[in-house]
Amino acid sequence: MRAPTGPRRGCSPPTVSRLARAVAGSAALASMLACSTLPTPAARAADLEAGRRQAAAACASCHGLGGNSTDPRFPSLAGQQAVYIHWQLILFRDNRRRSPEMSPFAANLSDAEIANLAVYYAAQAPQPPPAAPHDPDKIAAGQRAFERHHCVSCHAAAFTGQQYAPRLAGLHYEYLLRQLQGFKNQTRAELDGTMTMAAQPLTEQDIESLAYYIAYGLP
Ligand code: HEC
Numbered sequence: 001m002r003a004p005t006g007p008r009r010g011c012s013p014p015t016v017s018r019l020a021r022a023v024a025g026s027a028a029l030a031s032m033l034a035c036s037t038l039p040t041p042a043a044r045a046a047d048l049e050a051g052r053r054q055a056a057a058a059c060a061s062c063h064g065l066g067g068n069s070t071d072p073r074f075p076s077l078a079g080q081q082a083v084y085i086h087w088q089l090i091l092f093r094d095n096r097r098r099s100p101e102m103s104p105f106a107a108n109l110s111d112a113e114i115a116n117l118a119v120y121y122a123a124q125a126p127q128p129p130p131a132a133p134h135d136p137d138k139i140a141a142g143q144r145a146f147e148r149h150h151c152v153s154c155h156a157a158a159f160t161g162q163q164y165a166p167r168l169a170g171l172h173y174e175y176l177l178r179q180l181q182g183f184k185n186q187t188r189a190e191l192d193g194t195m196t197m198a199a200q201p202l203t204e205q206d207i208e209s210l211a212y213y214i215a216y217g218l219p
């Protein structure tokens with residue numbers, strides 16, 4: 001039997017409505033994410049060593065060595081989903097996702113460099129976050145909100161992420177807060193609106209407890 005060469009049957013790029021339905025059923029989501037159109041041919045041919053050199057020269061001053069950031073302003077990239085990193089760099093380069101600090105570093109990246117950086121960071125081991133405050137009531141409230149809003153169906157248990165739903169483990173409280181507020185206020189650009197939609201029912205209180213739970217609640 002010949003191996004299939006074309007796109008797998010039943011696979012098509014995700015759309016907001018398919019994602020909306022997927023929120024209700026993680027099996028549907030898992031199959032949809034398995035059908036993701038990335039990695040691109042460029043990503044398959046990515047050169048991890050070239051990614052490592054470029055990351056050390058251009059990115060480590062903010063994102064930390066090996067992508068483990070110790071500064072709450074900068075998100076960690078170690079162990080992040082390669083497909084997610086890839087898309088975010090394209091969004092920054094296209095000036096759709098904007099940050100005065102980050103945008104200049106994405107502006108001139110080639111597709112091949114983006115693919116190399118994505119596979120490099122995805123392959124780095126995440127370090128455990130530094131000692132953190134621990135308020136059991138706030139963590140419990142965040143956990144309830146996480147379950148109520150089905151965050152786990154996309155971001156997976158232990159916040160590891162899957163495909164282009166990012167890993168959340170290791171992200172700083174301040175960063176999480178800002179991104180969730182951005183999705184809720186529809187100012188954080190994203191690939192296809194999935195996360196903006198997921199953030200609409202969240203109250204400011206939910207956002208605070210979710211960020212607290214994700215940042216400090218992992219056992
Ligand atoms: C001057 C500091 C700085 C440098 C240098 C920098 N970044 Fe960033 N980066 C940021 C900040 C700040 C953000 C978060 C922006 C926001 O709030 O949306 C970010 C976000 C990102 C994200 C999105 C992470 C996520 O979880 O959504 C990726 C991917 C990324 N940077 C990759 C890189 C790469 C690759 C390089 C090197 C080519 C680089 N960055 C260089 C500051 C920097």
Ligand code: HEC
Nearest residue numbers: 019023149150151154164165166179190191194195198210
């Ligand atoms: C239907 C799937 C889905 C659900 C449900 C979902 N997310 Fe997301 N989330 C995504 C995707 C996809 C992205 C990446 C968006 C982009 O930038 O393209 C994302 C991005 C994020 C980010 C940004 C991370 C970063 O590195 O910048 C945070 C934080 C987040 N989600 C938290 C949550 C929380 C908390 C919940 C529950 C209230 C939730 N998500 C529910 C799919 C989902």
